[in-house]
Amino acid sequence: MGLSDGFARPLPTLVFAVAAALSMAGLELAVKQIALGTAYAVWVGIGAALTVGWAMATGVEPASPLKLLFIAGIVGCAAGLKLLPSGGSAAED
Incomplete structure (x- = not known):
């Protein structure tokens, strides 16, 4: 943009x-x-990771091992949210 x-x-x-x-x-x-709240969280997380990844790939933002680790954490958390059961909490299953 x-x-x-x-x-x-x-x-x-x-x-x-x-x-x-x-x-x-x-x-x-x-x-x-998946539920709207979970879908939105996954959408935002993946969008943020892709935005930062693009900025690093094009040289707009410097890459570092820690930054890559934290971006991987965002993606991992988003994937984890998608894998959770859709009904109730995990403790109820």
Whole structure:
């Protein structure tokens, strides 16, 4: 979004719009399978990890072993939320 210069540059604006639409479609698919709160948490976690990963891959943000570890933790926690049973708490199962 930052590269679109306030949506004045067509190509970055198009890339942002497509990415946003795909992201929302992913959230819609997730909500059909898991609870809304869990789906939202997974969506945010994966989105944050992908954003930071892209910034590191393009050189906008420096990478470090600790940063990679914490990003892996975010992804792991999001995956863990998705794996939890959908009804009640884990203690009730």
